[in-house]
Amino acid sequence: MKKNTLGQQYNDGEIIIRQGEEGHCLFVIQEGRVGVFHQKDDKEIKVAELGQADFFGEMGLFEKDVRSCTVRSIGEAKVMTIDKKNFYKTIQQDPSLAYRLLEKMSKRLRDTNKLLK
Amino acid sequence: MKGNDLNNLVLEDGANIAVVGGGPSGSFFTYFALDFADRYGLDVNIDIFEAKDFTCSGPAGCNHCGGIISESLIQTLSTEGIILPSNVIRRGIESYTMHVEQGTTVIKTPLKEQRIASVFRGFGPRGSVSEIYDSFDNFLLNLCIEKGANKISDRVNEVSRQPDGILVKTKSSFEKKYDLVVSAVGLNKQTYDLFRNVCSSFVPPRTTKTFIGEIYLDGARIDKYFGNSMHVFLLNLPHIKFGALIPKGQYVTLVLLGSDINKKVVSGFLASRQVRDCFPQGTDIENQMACQCYPSINVQGAKSTFDDRVIIIGDTSSSKLYKNGIGAAYITAKAAAKTAIFNGISGREFKKYYQPVCNKLDMDNGVGKFIFLATGIIQKSVALKRGMLSMVISEQKKAAHQRRMSSVLWDTFTGSASYKDIFARFIHPKLILNFLRHTVEKLFTNKPKNTI
Numbered sequence: 218m219k220k221n222t223l224g225q226q227y228n229d230g231e232i233i234i235r236q237g238e239e240g241h242c243l244f245v246i247q248e249g250r251v252g253v254f255h256q257k258d259d260k261e262i263k264v265a266e267l268g269q270a271d272f273f274g275e276m277g278l279f280e281k282d283v284r285s286c287t288v289r290s291i292g293e294a295k296v297m298t299i300d301k302k303n304f305y306k307t308i309q310q311d312p313s314l315a316y317r318l319l320e321k322m323s324k325r326l327r328d329t330n331k332l333l334k
Numbered sequence: 335m336k337g338n339d340l341n342n343l344v345l346e347d348g349a350n351i352a353v354v355g356g357g358p359s360g361s362f363f364t365y366f367a368l369d370f371a372d373r374y375g376l377d378v379n380i381d382i383f384e385a386k387d388f389t390c391s392g393p394a395g396c397n398h399c400g401g402i403i404s405e406s407l408i409q410t411l412s413t414e415g416i417i418l419p420s421n422v423i424r425r426g427i428e429s430y431t432m433h434v435e436q437g438t439t440v441i442k443t444p445l446k447e448q449r450i451a452s453v454f455r456g457f458g459p460r461g462s463v464s465e466i467y468d469s470f471d472n473f474l475l476n477l478c479i480e481k482g483a484n485k486i487s488d489r490v491n492e493v494s495r496q497p498d499g500i501l502v503k504t505k506s507s508f509e510k511k512y513d514l515v516v517s518a519v520g521l522n523k524q525t526y527d528l529f530r531n532v533c534s535s536f537v538p539p540r541t542t543k544t545f546i547g548e549i550y551l552d553g554a555r556i557d558k559y560f561g562n563s564m565h566v567f568l569l570n571l572p573h574i575k576f577g578a579l580i581p582k583g584q585y586v587t588l589v590l591l592g593s594d595i596n597k598k599v600v601s602g603f604l605a606s607r608q609v610r611d612c613f614p615q616g617t618d619i620e621n622q623m624a625c626q627c628y629p630s631i632n633v634q635g636a637k638s639t640f641d642d643r644v645i646i647i648g649d650t651s652s653s654k655l656y657k658n659g660i661g662a663a664y665i666t667a668k669a670a671a672k673t674a675i676f677n678g679i680s681g682r683e684f685k686k687y688y689q690p691v692c693n694k695l696d697m698d699n700g701v702g703k704f705i706f707l708a709t710g711i712i713q714k715s716v717a718l719k720r721g722m723l724s725m726v727i728s729e730q731k732k733a734a735h736q737r738r739m740s741s742v743l744w745d746t747f748t749g750s751a752s753y754k755d756i757f758a759r760f761i762h763p764k765l766i767l768n769f770l771r772h773t774v775e776k777l778f779t780n781k782p783k784n785t786i
């Protein structure tokens with residue numbers, strides 16, 4: 218494991234979260250890149266590619282549903298888990314922590330709308 | 335900049351803010367004030383004054399600290415989009431090795447992740463050279479500059495109140511009037527005394543002396559003897575509440591917290607078998623120290639840390655007792671930035687929105703004092719230490735949620751949870767009963783040398 222990075226290390230192609238599985242954590246990429254894939258009828262579509270400081274898995278924080286996409290490492294990546302309890306405790310004390318999350322989610326919605334057009 | 339109907343002072347487009355001190359609290363204030371202002375549609379200018387050069391090795395560029403960035407702060411900063419780059423992290427910490435006279439055990443991070451960073455606040459100990467590494471404080475300052483702050487490398491030596499602002503003067507004769515002045519000067523008495531001029535009721539924090547030493551050991555040996563583990567010592571030695579060895583690139587940082595720490599106390603600690611055993615045989619630890627200092631630490635929060643157009647943050651205000659001071663600096667700095675941008679800059683607004691945040695930290699430290707009292711009792715009792723060690727060792731084989739004592743110790747060492755939260759878990763009947771059981775069991779077993 219690299220000494221001077223944080224998070225958990227994933228090797229090329231390794232699955233970080235799997236579509237259809239339950240999940241309650243948010244993930245923030247510390248180093249490297251990951252691919253977000255959606256599977257439908259045996260076909261896999263790449264929805265996005267994310268890099269350092271980007272997050273994924275946020276739906277698991279707000280909904281009690283299964284993961285909507287699979288996220289795989291592209292090359293080596295290091296990813297930090299933000300546990301749900303810690304997240305809610307901190308956001309309860311400082312709601313402004315959600316600004317960036319809302320901003321990114323709003324951007325993702327805009328991107329999806331563009332795709333649908 | 336104007337007063338509104340209720341005589342509240344608020345920042346308006348074009349307002350000028352001076353942040354005195356570019357340590358963590360000054361940088362966090364600047365970063366969030368610029369971020370909030372941008373979201374809010376407010377145009378403010380921030381000058382951030384810093385007397386030190388964080389690109390210099392040794393004391394000239396150092397803000398004397400153990401350099402542990404706590405698990406909770408790392409998670410919070412990650413959520414904020416602030417990722418510590420690998421050239422700032424000297425090592426990702428994934429476990430704590432706890433040493434007592436009765437033995438040693440490793441407490442692993444609840445998840446299999448490196449979630450704590452060890453950094454150098456400055457460029458590194460005296461004489462260190464590196465083309466790759468950067469200082470933590472420099473990294474934060476550069477984030478502020480990227481956001482639009484103007485860094486002034488100068489020492490502020492006068493602050494005075496004018497009818498419509500605060501005048502700031504520096505050593506090299508720069509002077510400018512500001513709408514708001516933020517004091518983020520740490521525990522430098524000379525400088526925080528300057529602010530009594532503009533913040534008349536300010537009562538400084540209470541402090542005590544600590545010790546930091548940077549022990550040179552080449553990287554390969556640090557890998558072999560320390561790995562990615564921070565070593566903590568709960569030894570029954572006078573004056574020492576807590577000792578830690580923190581592995582970094584080519585140095586191991588020694589931190590001693592307690593009361594009235596002096597050269598004799600440090601030598602006593604270094605001479606203990608538990609400490610010597612951590613190093614390669616024959617290491618002359620005292621001679622390997624490239625740098626050492628006895629900095630002060632905040633042990634009781636300041637009072638009246640605001641006035642119209644003036645706010646005092648970070649270590650000069652309220653901190654977290656003995657742990658995670660940078661995390662506390664983040665909390666007070668962000669609360670001050672939120673108040674200044676969204677509510678106003680009068681003493682009344684700071685009292686309403688900023689003071690409660692400091693009060694909460696101070697109240698939690700009250701619980702912290704009790705926890706350190708309990709730890710002190712355990713530290714002095716052979717039976718209790720054997721019980722604690724035995725309990726932690728047996729817990730490491732169990733699932734994470736069953737490791738009650740380990741999680742309490744983990745959070746006490748890392749400063750990741752509030753003291754209130756740690757205390758609630760500490761007095762859980764299951765933990766207490768188990769602790770008693772292990773203590774009693776150990777009273778009736780043989781104790782081979784060097785083990786529990």
Ligand SMILES: Cc1cc2nc3c(=O)[nH]c(=O)nc-3n(C[C@H](O)[C@H](O)[C@H](O)COP(=O)(O)OP(=O)(O)OC[C@H]3O[C@@H](n4cnc5c(N)ncnc54)[C@H](O)[C@@H]3O)c2cc1C
Pocket residue numbers: 354355356357358359360383384385386397398399400401402403404488489490491518519520521522525544545546589590629630631647648649650653657658659660661663
């Ligand atoms: C022994 C010890 C170990 C510690 N270990 C840890 C740890 O491992 N993790 C942790 O989170 N916290 C730790 N802390 C606490 C941490 O160091 C402080 O809480 C933190 O540095 C507070 O940040 P600050 O910005 O308020 O003050 P500081 O870091 O002190 O920064 C103040 C800045 O203001 C500048 N300044 C001062 N006067 C002037 C002036 N007149 N003009 C211009 N600039 C000026 C200084 O140069 C400095 O850069 C430790 C403290 C001690 C004493």
